[in-house]
Amino acid sequence: MVQQLVPPTTPEIIYPDSDGQPMADNTQQFQWIVLIKENLEILFADVANVFIAGDLLWYPVEGNNKIRQAPDVMVAWERPKGKRGSYKQWLEGNIPPQVVFEILSPGNYPMEMFKKLLFYQRHGVQEYYIYDPDKIYLTGFIRSGDWLEPIEEINGWVSPQLNIRFQLIENNLEIYRPDGRKFLNSVELEQLREEESQRGQQESQRAQEALAQLEAEKQRYQSLIEKLRDRGIDPEQL
Structure with missing residues:
Protein backbone atom coordinates (compact mmCIF):
# COMPACT_ATOMS: atom_id res chain seq x y z
CA MET A 1 0.00 0.00 0.00
CA VAL A 2 1.40 3.35 -1.06
CA GLN A 3 0.99 6.17 1.38
CA GLN A 4 0.13 9.53 -0.09
CA LEU A 5 2.41 12.26 1.17
CA VAL A 6 0.58 15.29 2.42
CA PRO A 7 2.53 18.49 1.90
CA PRO A 8 3.11 20.38 5.11
CA THR A 9 0.77 23.29 5.59
CA THR A 10 2.13 26.71 6.24
CA PRO A 11 0.50 28.20 9.31
CA GLU A 12 -1.42 31.38 8.70
CA ILE A 13 0.39 34.45 9.93
CA ILE A 14 -1.77 36.67 12.11
CA TYR A 15 -1.17 40.40 12.07
CA PRO A 16 -2.70 41.72 15.31
CA ASP A 17 -4.53 45.04 15.23
CA SER A 18 -3.16 45.96 18.65
CA ASP A 19 0.25 45.74 20.28
CA GLY A 20 -1.25 45.91 23.76
CA GLN A 21 0.30 49.31 24.41
CA PRO A 22 -1.77 52.36 25.42
CA MET A 23 -2.29 55.04 22.81
CA ALA A 24 -0.85 57.67 25.14
CA ASP A 25 0.88 57.74 28.52
CA ASN A 26 -0.78 60.95 29.70
CA LEU A 184 -7.00 74.14 16.90
CA ASN A 185 -8.20 71.63 19.46
CA SER A 186 -11.84 70.57 19.64
CA VAL A 187 -12.76 73.18 22.25
CA GLU A 188 -11.16 75.98 20.22
CA LEU A 189 -12.87 74.73 17.05
CA GLU A 190 -16.24 74.76 18.80
CA GLN A 191 -15.61 78.28 20.12
CA LEU A 192 -14.66 79.40 16.61
CA ARG A 193 -17.83 77.87 15.16
CA GLU A 194 -19.90 79.58 17.85
CA GLU A 195 -18.25 82.94 17.13
CA GLU A 196 -18.85 82.52 13.39
CA SER A 197 -22.46 81.54 14.08
CA GLN A 198 -22.96 84.62 16.26
CA ARG A 199 -21.39 86.83 13.59
CA GLY A 200 -23.72 85.29 11.02
CA GLN A 201 -26.74 85.94 13.23
CA GLN A 202 -25.64 89.53 13.84
CA GLU A 203 -25.14 90.13 10.11
CA SER A 204 -28.55 88.60 9.39
CA GLN A 205 -30.14 90.82 12.05
CA ARG A 206 -28.46 93.93 10.62
CA ALA A 207 -29.71 92.99 7.14
CA GLN A 208 -33.25 92.55 8.46
CA GLU A 209 -33.08 95.90 10.25
CA ALA A 210 -31.86 97.58 7.06
CA LEU A 211 -34.72 96.06 5.08
CA ALA A 212 -37.23 97.17 7.72
CA GLN A 213 -35.82 100.70 7.61
CA LEU A 214 -36.02 100.71 3.82
CA GLU A 215 -39.64 99.54 3.95
CA ALA A 216 -40.49 102.28 6.46
CA GLU A 217 -38.92 104.91 4.18
CA LYS A 218 -40.92 103.53 1.27
CA GLN A 219 -44.16 103.76 3.25
CA ARG A 220 -43.41 107.36 4.31
CA TYR A 221 -42.71 108.28 0.71
CA GLN A 222 -45.96 106.67 -0.43
CA SER A 223 -47.90 108.50 2.30
CA LEU A 224 -46.40 111.82 1.19
CA ILE A 225 -47.40 111.15 -2.43
CA GLU A 226 -50.99 110.44 -1.39
CA LYS A 227 -51.20 113.67 0.67
CA LEU A 228 -49.97 115.72 -2.28
CA ARG A 229 -52.56 114.17 -4.56
CA ASP A 230 -55.30 114.81 -1.98
CA ARG A 231 -54.40 118.51 -2.24
CA GLY A 232 -54.58 118.41 -6.02
CA ILE A 233 -50.83 118.45 -6.51
CA ASP A 234 -49.35 116.15 -9.12
CA PRO A 235 -46.08 114.76 -7.71
CA GLU A 236 -44.84 114.23 -11.26
CA GLN A 237 -44.90 117.98 -11.85
CA LEU A 238 -42.72 118.79 -8.86
Missing part, protein backbone atom coordinates in the same frame (compact mmCIF):
# COMPACT_ATOMS: atom_id res chain seq x y z
CA THR A 27 -3.42 63.51 28.78
CA GLN A 28 -0.96 65.96 27.25
CA GLN A 29 0.44 63.38 24.85
CA PHE A 30 -3.08 62.28 23.91
CA GLN A 31 -4.19 65.87 23.27
CA TRP A 32 -1.28 66.44 20.88
CA ILE A 33 -1.91 63.21 19.00
CA VAL A 34 -5.58 64.12 18.55
CA LEU A 35 -4.75 67.75 17.64
CA ILE A 36 -2.38 66.76 14.83
CA LYS A 37 -4.41 63.84 13.52
CA GLU A 38 -7.79 65.60 13.50
CA ASN A 39 -6.48 68.84 12.02
CA LEU A 40 -4.80 66.90 9.22
CA GLU A 41 -8.12 65.13 8.62
CA ILE A 42 -9.80 68.54 8.35
CA LEU A 43 -7.06 69.91 6.10
CA PHE A 44 -7.30 67.01 3.66
CA ALA A 45 -11.02 66.30 4.01
CA ASP A 46 -11.60 66.91 0.29
CA VAL A 47 -8.56 64.92 -0.85
CA ALA A 48 -9.59 61.35 -1.61
CA ASN A 49 -6.16 59.80 -1.94
CA VAL A 50 -4.66 60.46 1.48
CA PHE A 51 -4.96 58.15 4.47
CA ILE A 52 -4.40 59.58 7.95
CA ALA A 53 -4.33 57.52 11.13
CA GLY A 54 -3.37 57.70 14.78
CA ASP A 55 -1.77 54.86 16.73
CA LEU A 56 -2.35 52.35 13.91
CA LEU A 57 -0.04 49.36 13.59
CA TRP A 58 1.99 49.48 10.40
CA TYR A 59 3.33 46.20 9.03
CA PRO A 60 5.83 46.96 6.25
CA VAL A 61 6.86 43.36 5.46
CA GLU A 62 4.50 40.57 4.44
CA GLY A 63 5.17 37.34 6.27
CA ASN A 64 6.72 38.92 9.36
CA ASN A 65 4.36 40.21 12.04
CA LYS A 66 7.25 41.14 14.33
CA ILE A 67 8.36 43.99 12.08
CA ARG A 68 5.85 46.65 13.00
CA GLN A 69 5.43 50.10 14.45
CA ALA A 70 2.46 52.17 15.59
CA PRO A 71 3.23 55.84 14.87
CA ASP A 72 1.31 58.35 16.94
CA VAL A 73 0.17 59.92 13.66
CA MET A 74 0.93 58.83 10.12
CA VAL A 75 0.03 60.11 6.67
CA ALA A 76 0.07 57.96 3.52
CA TRP A 77 -0.42 59.62 0.15
CA GLU A 78 -1.98 57.73 -2.78
CA ARG A 79 -4.00 55.58 -0.39
CA PRO A 80 -7.78 55.88 -0.04
CA LYS A 81 -9.49 56.98 3.13
CA GLY A 82 -11.37 54.36 5.09
CA LYS A 83 -11.32 52.03 8.06
CA ARG A 84 -8.36 49.75 8.71
CA GLY A 85 -7.48 47.47 11.59
CA SER A 86 -3.82 47.90 10.67
CA TYR A 87 -1.76 49.20 7.77
CA LYS A 88 -0.42 46.17 5.88
CA GLN A 89 1.87 47.74 3.36
CA TRP A 90 1.66 44.93 0.78
CA LEU A 91 -2.10 45.49 0.63
CA GLU A 92 -1.59 49.24 0.19
CA GLY A 93 0.24 49.22 -3.13
CA ASN A 94 3.46 48.72 -1.15
CA ILE A 95 3.27 52.42 -0.26
CA PRO A 96 4.71 53.30 3.16
CA PRO A 97 3.46 56.27 5.17
CA GLN A 98 5.35 59.31 3.94
CA VAL A 99 4.98 61.39 7.10
CA VAL A 100 5.12 60.23 10.72
CA PHE A 101 4.69 62.10 14.01
CA GLU A 102 5.72 60.92 17.47
CA ILE A 103 4.75 62.77 20.65
CA LEU A 104 7.13 62.15 23.52
CA SER A 105 6.07 61.25 27.03
CA PRO A 106 8.15 60.52 30.14
CA GLY A 107 7.88 56.82 29.25
CA ASN A 108 9.84 57.22 26.01
CA TYR A 109 13.53 56.42 26.34
CA PRO A 110 16.32 57.61 24.00
CA MET A 111 17.12 54.08 22.79
CA GLU A 112 13.45 53.47 21.98
CA MET A 113 13.28 56.67 19.93
CA PHE A 114 16.55 55.80 18.17
CA LYS A 115 15.11 52.42 17.17
CA LYS A 116 12.01 54.17 15.82
CA LEU A 117 14.21 56.49 13.77
CA LEU A 118 16.01 53.48 12.27
CA PHE A 119 12.69 51.76 11.57
CA TYR A 120 11.24 54.77 9.76
CA GLN A 121 14.49 55.31 7.88
CA ARG A 122 14.63 51.67 6.77
CA HIS A 123 11.01 51.48 5.66
CA GLY A 124 10.64 54.56 3.52
CA VAL A 125 9.28 57.42 5.64
CA GLN A 126 9.98 60.77 3.98
CA GLU A 127 9.41 63.10 6.95
CA TYR A 128 9.61 62.28 10.64
CA TYR A 129 8.71 64.72 13.42
CA ILE A 130 9.21 64.23 17.17
CA TYR A 131 7.67 66.67 19.61
CA ASP A 132 8.35 66.85 23.34
CA PRO A 133 5.48 68.90 24.85
CA ASP A 134 7.14 69.04 28.26
CA LYS A 135 10.27 70.72 26.92
CA ILE A 136 8.55 72.49 24.00
CA TYR A 137 11.13 70.84 21.74
CA LEU A 138 10.53 69.79 18.15
CA THR A 139 12.90 67.64 16.12
CA GLY A 140 12.44 66.87 12.45
CA PHE A 141 14.03 64.57 9.90
CA ILE A 142 13.71 64.58 6.13
CA ARG A 143 14.77 61.91 3.69
CA SER A 144 17.92 62.32 1.68
CA GLY A 145 18.54 59.16 -0.32
CA ASP A 146 18.59 56.22 2.07
CA TRP A 147 18.85 58.39 5.18
CA LEU A 148 16.61 60.53 7.33
CA GLU A 149 18.67 63.66 7.88
CA PRO A 150 18.00 66.13 10.73
CA ILE A 151 16.27 69.36 9.78
CA GLU A 152 18.70 72.06 10.88
CA GLU A 153 16.22 74.92 11.35
CA ILE A 154 12.87 73.53 12.43
CA ASN A 155 11.34 76.79 13.66
CA GLY A 156 9.29 78.13 10.77
CA TRP A 157 9.82 74.92 8.80
CA VAL A 158 7.19 74.08 6.17
CA SER A 159 6.59 70.39 5.54
CA PRO A 160 7.20 69.57 1.85
CA GLN A 161 4.67 66.73 2.01
CA LEU A 162 1.90 68.46 3.98
CA ASN A 163 2.61 72.17 3.40
CA ILE A 164 2.00 72.91 7.09
CA ARG A 165 4.24 75.25 9.08
CA PHE A 166 5.74 74.60 12.51
CA GLN A 167 6.24 77.62 14.76
CA LEU A 168 7.88 77.35 18.17
CA ILE A 169 6.90 80.14 20.53
CA GLU A 170 7.90 80.70 24.14
CA ASN A 171 5.66 78.10 25.74
CA ASN A 172 4.13 76.12 22.91
CA LEU A 173 4.35 74.66 19.43
CA GLU A 174 1.93 76.10 16.91
CA ILE A 175 1.13 74.42 13.61
CA TYR A 176 -0.36 76.39 10.74
CA ARG A 177 -2.30 75.34 7.68
CA PRO A 178 -1.28 76.61 4.21
CA ASP A 179 -3.91 79.38 4.46
CA GLY A 180 -2.39 80.64 7.71
CA ARG A 181 -5.02 79.23 10.05
CA LYS A 182 -3.69 77.58 13.20
CA PHE A 183 -4.33 73.98 14.19
